[in-house]
Amino acid sequence: MPPSATLMLVEDSLDDYEAFSRSLKRNHIRNPLRWCRSGQEALDYLYREGAFASATGLEPPDLILLDLNLPGLDGRDLLGMIKGDAALRVIPVIILTTSADAADINTCYAMGANAFVQKPVHLDALTEAVGRMKAYWFDIAILPVQAALP
16 A cells, blocks of 8 residues: 555544554554544535535545444444545555454455454554555555545
8 A cells, every 4th residue: 555545534432543553653654644523524524525525635435444333323324434435435444443353254254344353452562553554455456446425
């Protein structure tokens, strides 16, 4: 993944955001990171609505890391909206959640998730998981070229 490729983390927990940010740094990932604290905030970013309506320079994310358990519009609903929109569905979505429930896993894949990763509890394990994600999504996989946000 080129250093300019934008990551979006949709996560309501400040602690989890900070741990993820530290894991990125430990893996020498310096890509821009957009943090959305709710499903609605992510949707507003993707559609340039709400607080992002007049924002300039918004880059579409090249990869979305999505927690399932969010306040309001939850991750499952957001995943469905992203994958149901022709302009957004090409963005790879990695589910990054504490859930290991088979129903969640199956539902997310059926809705178009590109990967389902159980969020490690400890920072070292999270750093290792982020390193493995980097190896696949940044070094092996070729991500789609993004057009402007809808």
